[in-house]
Amino acid sequence: MKENISRRDFITVPAKGVSAAVIAALGASLIEPQTAQAATPETYLKVPLRFFTAKQAALIEAACERIMPADESGPGAKDAGVVIYIDRQLAGPYGHDKYRYTKPPFVQSVPEHGYQGKENPREIYQAGFAMLGDGFVSLTPEQQDAKLESIEHSMFFQMLRTHTIEGMFCDPLHGGNIGMAGWKMIGFPGPSMTWRNEIDKHYGEAFRPPPKSLVQLVGHPVKGMEDEPV
Amino acid sequence: MKTLKSVDVVIVGGGWTGLLMAKELATRTSLEILALERGPSRKPSDYIDGMDEVDYGIHNKMMQSPAVLTVTHRFSGRETAVPIRQYGSFKPGTGTGGAGEHGGGNADRYLPEFFTLRSHLLEKHGKLPEDSLVADWGFNWDDIENDLWRAEQLMGISGKAGNIRGKIIEGGNVYEGWRSHEFPTPPPKKNWAGVMFFKAATELGLKPYPQPSANISTDYTNPDGISRPGCAYCGYCSGYACMIGARPQPTNVLMPILRRHSNFKIRNGAAVRRVVHKDGRAIGVTYVDEQGEEIMQPASIVILSAWTTHNVRLLLLSKIGEPYDPATNKGLVGKNLTHQVITSAKAMIMLDEPINSFMNNSGLGFRISDYDGSFGIRPSDGILRGGCFSGGSQSAALPIGSFGRIPPGATPRNWGSKWKTESARLFDHVIGGCGFRGDHLPWRQNHMDLDPTYTDIFGDPLLRMTLDWTDHEQKQFDFAERVAMQLTESLARVSGGKLHKQGGPSRQPQLASPAPRRYNASSYNTTHIQGGAIMGSSPGASVLNPWMQHWQIPNLWMLGSCGFPENSSGNPTTTILGVTYRAADALIEKYLKHPAALA
Numbered sequence: 142m143k144e145n146i147s148r149r150d151f152i153t154v155p156a157k158g159v160s161a162a163v164i165a166a167l168g169a170s171l172i173e174p175q176t177a178q179a180a181t182p183e184t185y186l187k188v189p190l191r192f193f194t195a196k197q198a199a200l201i202e203a204a205c206e207r208i209m210p211a212d213e214s215g216p217g218a219k220d221a222g223v224v225i226y227i228d229r230q231l232a233g234p235y236g237h238d239k240y241r242y243t244k245p246p247f248v249q250s251v252p253e254h255g256y257q258g259k260e261n262p263r264e265i266y267q268a269g270f271a272m273l274g275d276g277f278v279s280l281t282p283e284q285q286d287a288k289l290e291s292i293e294h295s296m297f298f299q300m301l302r303t304h305t306i307e308g309m310f311c312d313p314l315h316g317g318n319i320g321m322a323g324w325k326m327i328g329f330p331g332p333s334m335t336w337r338n339e340i341d342k343h344y345g346e347a348f349r350p351p352p353k354s355l356v357q358l359v360g361h362p363v364k365g366m367e368d369e370p371v
Numbered sequence: 372m373k374t375l376k377s378v379d380v381v382i383v384g385g386g387w388t389g390l391l392m393a394k395e396l397a398t399r400t401s402l403e404i405l406a407l408e409r410g411p412s413r414k415p416s417d418y419i420d421g422m423d424e425v426d427y428g429i430h431n432k433m434m435q436s437p438a439v440l441t442v443t444h445r446f447s448g449r450e451t452a453v454p455i456r457q458y459g460s461f462k463p464g465t466g467t468g469g470a471g472e473h474g475g476g477n478a479d480r481y482l483p484e485f486f487t488l489r490s491h492l493l494e495k496h497g498k499l500p501e502d503s504l505v506a507d508w509g510f511n512w513d514d515i516e517n518d519l520w521r522a523e524q525l526m527g528i529s530g531k532a533g534n535i536r537g538k539i540i541e542g543g544n545v546y547e548g549w550r551s552h553e554f555p556t557p558p559p560k561k562n563w564a565g566v567m568f569f570k571a572a573t574e575l576g577l578k579p580y581p582q583p584s585a586n587i588s589t590d591y592t593n594p595d596g597i598s599r600p601g602c603a604y605c606g607y608c609s610g611y612a613c614m615i616g617a618r619p620q621p622t623n624v625l626m627p628i629l630r631r632h633s634n635f636k637i638r639n640g641a642a643v644r645r646v647v648h649k650d651g652r653a654i655g656v657t658y659v660d661e662q663g664e665e666i667m668q669p670a671s672i673v674i675l676s677a678w679t680t681h682n683v684r685l686l687l688l689s690k691i692g693e694p695y696d697p698a699t700n701k702g703l704v705g706k707n708l709t710h711q712v713i714t715s716a717k718a719m720i721m722l723d724e725p726i727n728s729f730m731n732n733s734g735l736g737f738r739i740s741d742y743d744g745s746f747g748i749r750p751s752d753g754i755l756r757g758g759c760f761s762g763g764s765q766s767a768a769l770p771i772g773s774f775g776r777i778p779p780g781a782t783p784r785n786w787g788s789k790w791k792t793e794s795a796r797l798f799d800h801v802i803g804g805c806g807f808r809g810d811h812l813p814w815r816q817n818h819m820d821l822d823p824t825y826t827d828i829f830g831d832p833l834l835r836m837t838l839d840w841t842d843h844e845q846k847q848f849d850f851a852e853r854v855a856m857q858l859t860e861s862l863a864r865v866s867g868g869k870l871h872k873q874g875g876p877s878r879q880p881q882l883a884s885p886a887p888r889r890y891n892a893s894s895y896n897t898t899h900i901q902g903g904a905i906m907g908s909s910p911g912a913s914v915l916n917p918w919m920q921h922w923q924i925p926n927l928w929m930l931g932s933c934g935f936p937e938n939s940s941g942n943p944t945t946t947i948l949g950v951t952y953r954a955a956d957a958l959i960e961k962y963l964k965h966p967a968a969l970a
Contacts, residue, residue, distance in 0.1 A: 182442060207787065214792040240430055242437040242456045243827060244481040250453045254444065255893035257453060286787065295782075302786050303707045310770035311425045327798040329770045332422035334615075335603035336730035337560075345724045359419055 150195040152202070154222045156184040158320030162356050163313050165226065169181050188225055188316075191232035192263065198224050201301070203278045208305045215326030223308030226317030230304065233367030235265045262300065269297035297331055313354045317366045324352045332358050372657065377951035381656055382406040383643045383685065384843045386469020387944065388930035388951045389676030390625040391525075394595075395955035397632040400963065405668065407641040407658055409677075410465030413472060414564060415622050416770060418612040424769045429609045431458060433473040435465035435678075442680050443822040444892045446839040448697060454825045454833065459893035460710070461900050462610070463678040467637065468621035470678065470898055471944070475609030475733030476585035476618050478528045479759075479941030480519055482744045483512035485549030485810075488937055495745065500755075500843070500944065504813040506936035509908035509917030512548050515949055520551050522948035526619035527591035527599065530554040530583035543613030544580045546740040559588040559602060564726055564802060565736045565763030571862035572762070577741045582761060585944070586618050587727040597624050602732050606768055609733035641666075644829060646673055646689040648928065653927045659829060663845045672958075676930040680819065683903030683933055684834040687821050691924065692914055697837075698792050703914050705820050707813040707902035708838055709938035710890075712758060712847050716804025716855035719778065720868040728768035736763025742854060743940055744810070753846045758809025758940035760851075760858060768799075776801045778871040802868065807851035807859040808897075811938040814841050819903045836900075839890045848888055899943050901932040908970070916970040919950065920955035924970045930954060 156164075156171060164171070169186040190198055197318045202224040211217030218224070230236055238261035260268070272292050275283060292298045308317030310324065312331070318324060324331055331352040339348060355363055380396060382389040385408030386652045396404050396718050426432045443452035464470030484491040486508045492499055499505060532553045533543030557580030561569070586608065589601040597799075602617040616623040629635045640661035647654045647667065655669035675682045686692055695706035741747050742757040777786065781808050782790040822835035833878040840848070864869035907913030910922035921927040930951050932943050939946075961969055 151643055183749075194426075209786075209791050210788045212788045212792060214788075215796045227494070235430060239438060240436050240457065242441045244649055246824065248451075248453055251889075253889055253891045253893055254453050255455070255457055255459050257456060269780050287394060289786070290784070306774055307425060307429065307771050310774055312423050314423070315425050324770065327770060327774065327795055328725070329798075331601075332607060337601070337603050340604045340730040341560045343727050344566060348727045348730075349724045355422055358422070361640070363420045365425070366430055366432060367424070 145332060150190040150193070150198070151187045152190055152193075152195065152198045152224060152228075153185045153187050154225065154319060155220060156186045158323065159186060160357075162362070163319070166314060166362065167316060183212030188222075188323070190228050192236065193228050193231075198228060199278055200270060200273055201227060203265075203285065204301060205288065205305045205308070207282065207289055208302055209309055214352045216322040218305050218309060220319070221309050221317055222319035223305050223317050225319075226311055226315050227304045229316045229365075229367045231263050231266060234369055234371055237261060237371050239371065257298070258296065260296075265297050265300055269295075272297055286311070289320075300332065314356055314363050316365065321352045321354060331355070334358065372665045372667050374669065377655070377669035377671070378403045378405045379670065379676060380404045381668055382674045382676055383467065383656060384408065384675070385467045385621070385637055385639075385679035386464065386676065386678070387471035387621055388620045388947060390468070390629065391673065391948055391951045392674055392676065392955050393635055394625050394628055394928060395952070395959065397635040399631055399959050402635060404636070405670070406635070406637040406947070407643055407656070407668070408467055408637055408639050409642045410467070410639065412637070412639045413467045413612070413622050415620070419614040421612055422605065422607045422614060424771050427607070428769055428772060431462060431610070432459060432468070433610065433612060434462045434465060440681070440827050441833060443825050443833050443835045444890075445835070445837050447816060448837055451824075451834045452822055452837070454560050455892055460891060460896040461567065461898040462895070463680070463898065467626065467639065471621045472612045473610055474585070474618070474680070474898075477942040478523070478526065478530070478583045478585045478733045478945050479738075480547060480583075481939045481941050481946055482546070484744065485937070485939055486511050486515060491622060492666070493896050496755070498609055502815040502841075503790055504815060504936070506707070506813070506905060506907055506912065508936060509913075510953075512908065515953065516549070516551060518949035518952040521952050522945050524555055524594050525624060525948065526585045526945075527587045528583055528585055528945070529556040529581075529588040531558050531581050533580060542580065544738070545578055546743055546746055554583065555593075556587045556589050556591050559584060559586065559732070559735055560604070562604075562727070562731055562735060564728070564764065567866045568762035568862060569737050571858060571865045572739055573919045574865065575857060577739050579737040579739050582734055582736050582738045582764070584612070584732070586732040586734045593624065595624070595628055595730055597627060599623065604730045604732055604735075606729045606731050608731070614753070642829070643685065644688065644831060646675070646685055646691060648689065648924060648927070651924055654922055672926050672928070674928045674930065675793060679900045679903060679931060679933045680834045680836070682929055682931060683819050684821070686833055686904060686914070687834070691921070691927070694820050695818050697818055700815060703905075703912070705818045705903050707905045707936050708817045708819050708836060709811040709813050709901050710810045710838065711897045711899050711938055712809035712844050712851070713807065713896050713941070714848050714851050714855070715806040716852060716859040718804040718859045718870060718872045719776070720802045720859065720863045720866060720870055721797060722800045722802065722866055722868040726802070728773075728799050731768055731932060731935045733764060736761055752850050754843060754850060756810035756812060756847075758807055758851060760807050760855060762805045762858065762862065770793055770798070772825060774798060776803070781932075792909055802862065802866070805855045805862065807855050808940050809847050809851060810940050812843060812900060813937050813970055814843075816841070819921070840888055845887050897942070899932065899938065901935045901938045901943065904929055904933040905936040906934040907936065916968070918969050919954040920957070920969055922960070922968070925962070926966065928954060928958060
């Protein structure tokens, strides 16, 4: 697929609870100019896309939201910016299969040998767009679920499900888990320098320190592998 | 091809064994030593940026990329092998320190009879199964004990002794071979899961003891003067480099000493392709540097210390020794391929209370040796060797890997609101079935050779593994899962949790090993692949002599578990380093004085 480097496609996500460091890392800009400093519930982030077109991003975002919907248990894939995580992974070395042995011949084998296909994650998503269909975003949630159920066993859907979990619970440096929404939902505190004084003090009771991201912990920017050259 | 100036010793692979040998040589001799390491250099001060599940837990940033080098696998000699395209059942390391930079830190010793296992089993049973390749190592427990102690001091291993010079000590592993000293550091703190597992095992009349661990419990200074802090229980452990250096890694216990010695150099980005040899002597190695230039590095002594499969592959590519043929049982290179026999109770326990499982390390918890070796095995179990059970460690407690651990079938789909709600509710409330790690015995069918089809980035054939579980391992699995279920049931009673049997907390329930189980190259087992260039006391039956010197090429030495004839329930690093000390002593004290075959 030819890259269009002059492309300026964006996706907007709620900016609630997003730190200035994450906004900078995403290369995002705030819409709602009346809030100059901190983000408020009404503000949105305009995040430049690296792989998806705006239309493709909306399609994937809608599908991810059915895998991890916002509900009583907590925020969903859309709130957590899962599609931003996926977009960056597909644009980087992972999307181009730089971590996989890709020499031919490609043969079919048993599940115990793992994925043996030729298609890289970018190509699998390209096929996935067609499987979902352009009309997917305007279907009702029930119709969307029925559509996803019909492709549940495809490589694309399995990958999308895996990536949705990753984008929901990754460190915010990778673009997902915005505002640490995923970590807050499950009570995961993120990285810490030490739990030495805590590990034997909370037997049988919840110990839930407020989460910290890696950048907050170490106090300097950290680049993910998705930013390494392809 | 450019030929460089000759060095005294060239070491292929800058991991645990190569750098320990380098440290012994650099500090005890004036030889000029060069280590060639394929991967990048590593700085422990950068490791704090590595507390990230996506890059390290999922994309294996510490490991060697399969795109650079992988292996092929088939179940039997009748099939065509396929490449392992993304890592599954094992994960070799890369860069300075190798896999020693990302291990989980379980630091077991093998049982004393393990080094003379063939003699032991023959004495016990009178004969061995026809296809068994069980072999003696060429030395015994009394020969190696002090070297194991040196390895434990180097790493500062935490634990509780169960047998000091024959004196049995309750609370430690009472089944272990005699040890000369108590562990260098005491056992780590206990997490709640560990406290409950200890009680569950004790109530069954078993003797749980603290898992010996390299993730040390307290600040420690080793005999080389290297100081490290105690573990912080941060939970970013196996698969990650330790950000505070509590875990011994070649970059924190060996490189600081090597950097002080001008007779040692390490060259990163050097991918060795061949050992060059002529008339029964190694002349040097050829490698490709980072710029893609092919280089000849002559040396007086060549030491292969790459990971197991790479060491064996270098022998095969360099046409050193006869490849093993299971049909005729002739040839030696590639035989005795083993992994480890790993399983767990197919069950999970759901607790009302949260576990706070983010506080942990991969070597935490308790181990049970009541069924290790031949302890507790009845004739009706139909197996020659058992293994160890364990619990209390929460090594996979990070959120991406742990989310979705709910009983299979608990929700209609494994996506959507019901699944998400149940997964969020049970996150940090689930304990998986108790685990088992058993001896893997060598059989004729399981071996390594060169693949006829698939090649690496230089066009050299990949190593091909032919490996599957035999009837013996099927029975080990049956036995282990039965005992592990008793332990898991006891744990459910002790914890007051709800027991769900069948289908462990796997993210890929469709691969949850139905009997008879096949070797699953796509799902993590351990990174303890062994054999292929085994040691022994006879040149007709082994590639290396009992000091890891090549039988036919006396200036070629090989290090690591490629030399181990069988695979133990215990994790190998302590034994690998002990055997490396033994090899270093032989090389320095005997070979350098009389450069010839030692045996």
